[in-house]
């Protein structure tokens with residue numbers, strides 16, 4: 325799907341990018357393209373950060389509160405990130421928290437939340453890809469299989485978690501990518517071996533990454 329938002333030149337200043345991101349978030353708030361999805365759509369604070377996190381899709385609580393990762397999956401995720409130096413309030417102020425889909429997909433009859441279908445993923449890609457293009461982050465943290473699959477080919481979490489990868493954008497810029505497993509209570513992968521060890525290795529890689537270290541030490545790297 326082509327974007328309805330005007331492209332931002334590569335040389336745009338952080339202030340210009342922030343203006344464009346504000347416009348993108350306003351347009352996202354009005355999006356009602358998916359008949360099977362439940363809104364309103366959710367986005368994080370509007371800010372330009374060197375680190376961008378990409379989750380799967382909000383749940384009911386996130387929709388009610390208009391805040392990504394505000395319930396059980398968020399508690400686990402922010403506990404992980406807090407263990408490497410940025411707790412929930414700091415993460416919310418310094419990271420752009422995006423997602424593959426921005427509305428609640430509804431419940432799966434077999435339990436848990438429905439995984440967005442292919443058409444919904446394509447429709448909603450405008451928003452997270454737009455955020456990615458505006459941020460040009462130095463570090464991308466995809467959380468969970470669905471988010472990782474938008475950025476790289478893989479079959480099993482064991483192959484990709486615990487390692488650092490290179491993202492090459494079609495526009496010519498590059499970023500590091502360190503995947504995490506999904507932090508929802510429905511996942512048991514990170515509670516058992518080898519998931520437990522691979523998660524610890526992934527967190528250690530994020531903690532050592534220059535963009536994470538710089539952001540942790542200096543909040544002025546965020547433009548908002």
Ligand code: SF4
Nearest residue numbers: 355357358365427448
């Ligand atoms: S899931 Fe995404 S594309 Fe679909 S209605 Fe919500 S914001 Fe729009």
